Amino acid sequence: MNLGSSVEIITEWDIVAARQLGRNEAKQVGFGTVDQARITTAISELARNIYLYAGKGKIEIERISEAGLVGIKIIASDEGPGIPDLRKVMEDGFTTSGGLGAGMPGVKRLMDEFKVISEVGEGTTIITTKWLH
Amino acid sequence: MPQEVTKQYKEIMSKYLESQSEEDLYVGQQFSRRFIEKDIAPEDVISIHKSALFELHPNLRKQVWDSLDFLIEMMIHYGLTMREHQSLVRKQEAIQMEMNVATKVQDTLLKTVEPDAEGLDVGWISQPAHQMNGDYIYFLNQENASSVAVADVIGKGIPAALCMSMIKFGMDGLQNENSSPDNVLGIINRIVEKSVDDSMFISMFYGKYNSITSTFSYASAGHEPALHFSSGTSAFTELDARGLLLGVKKEAIYDEHSVVLEEGDFVVMMTDGVTESRTENGFIEMSAIKSLLAEKKDESAQEIADYVYSELSRMQDYQLSDDFTIVIFKKKTV
Numbered sequence: 001m002n003l004g005s006s007v008e009i010i011t012e013w014d015i016v017a018a019r020q021l022g023r024n025e026a027k028q029v030g031f032g033t034v035d036q037a038r039i040t041t042a043i044s045e046l047a048r049n050i051y052l053y054a055g056k057g058k059i060e061i062e063r064i065s066e067a068g069l070v071g072i073k074i075i076a077s078d079e080g081p082g083i084p085d086l087r088k089v090m091e092d093g094f095t096t097s098g099g100l101g102a103g104m105p106g107v108k109r110l111m112d113e114f115k116v117i118s119e120v121g122e123g124t125t126i127i128t129t130k131w132l133h
Numbered sequence: 134m135p136q137e138v139t140k141q142y143k144e145i146m147s148k149y150l151e152s153q154s155e156e157d158l159y160v161g162q163q164f165s166r167r168f169i170e171k172d173i174a175p176e177d178v179i180s181i182h183k184s185a186l187f188e189l190h191p192n193l194r195k196q197v198w199d200s201l202d203f204l205i206e207m208m209i210h211y212g213l214t215m216r217e218h219q220s221l222v223r224k225q226e227a228i229q230m231e232m233n234v235a236t237k238v239q240d241t242l243l244k245t246v247e248p249d250a251e252g253l254d255v256g257w258i259s260q261p262a263h264q265m266n267g268d269y270i271y272f273l274n275q276e277n278a279s280s281v282a283v284a285d286v287i288g289k290g291i292p293a294a295l296c297m298s299m300i301k302f303g304m305d306g307l308q309n310e311n312s313s314p315d316n317v318l319g320i321i322n323r324i325v326e327k328s329v330d331d332s333m334f335i336s337m338f339y340g341k342y343n344s345i346t347s348t349f350s351y352a353s354a355g356h357e358p359a360l361h362f363s364s365g366t367s368a369f370t371e372l373d374a375r376g377l378l379l380g381v382k383k384e385a386i387y388d389e390h391s392v393v394l395e396e397g398d399f400v401v402m403m404t405d406g407v408t409e410s411r412t413e414n415g416f417i418e419m420s421a422i423k424s425l426l427a428e429k430k431d432e433s434a435q436e437i438a439d440y441v442y443s444e445l446s447r448m449q450d451y452q453l454s455d456d457f458t459i460v461i462f463k464k465k466t467v
Binding site: 033034037038040041092105110 | 180183206209216217221
């Protein structure tokens, strides 16, 4: 099963559209209010990073199922400057510092799985998943 | 979500909604600790509140439920910040544990053997202001000679401690070399200059007692002067020698001087943690330190050192502002 849709992130309003899409999908999957808010916040952070630091990119949202579990997968991709020091942006204490990759540890905490691929000068792709428990 | 917590929360809230009593508020607040213990995020607390309220009063207006959803949204970042904070606290605890290990390693690594030259009585004490000591004592024992290096790394804590291991290994290499004070400081200076970054300086006093001639010779790399107490005149003389701090200049030259010790004479080598001891009323005067030393002139070197330390730390309300080190070489009375 692979139901999905995506939002191009170019203006700040697109962040809102991505949030809306994410919340609807999360609700469809069956997440409760708090988890809907968490998934939406994660999408919001990812979309904001694209908007602020990459200029433009894309948020894709998929409903997924695997081994009897259902969940939601978010793929945030851009062709922006990339993140030079991934270890650093994943460290706590850097979330409030601003800059590319800000808030990544937060997104990781809000979701269950988190993977980031980034190449300086090429762009960044973040794939993050949350399962309905 | 732990069902038990939700159920209990509902009961406590239900009581409060009936009574609005201080007692039920107190019970509620005690209960709130459970949320923290069980690591329940603020947004989940509101969600628990919402479900409890719904079970108790399902017919409230729609705005009430919507406003609680709004509040959940507001709390997500608080929850994240809280978790981040917890993770930083755990990290700090891990660092603290590493520090404790490092302190032990430092103690073992920097262990030095007290000399036992003929006719010489040695006493010393070194107390760190913080966890790791930035003062360092190194004894060198050779035939008919006992030497000591008293060093103070300017700056405290871990960088200072790392720096000291370097001095230690530099000194270890000296065992068979010419150990005259000016030569020793010259060698250590070159090692420090080569290996240490420009922001780190070390002051060092090096003293050598020759038990055949009863001569104490010394050199100083920008260190506090030592004090020589003469038992004959009951007076103190400062023992200072010209020389730059270690690590400043590669070709630095160190002057060497010497003094003959009579029976009952002693030499006190200190770091600035001693000479710059301060109380609320300002620095403790050098004359005060001298009179503490003179009071115990007939005791053993160790008793003199311990006494000065206990008196000075008492005057400072047991709060050392800097690492504190004293070494005393005393010529025994026969």
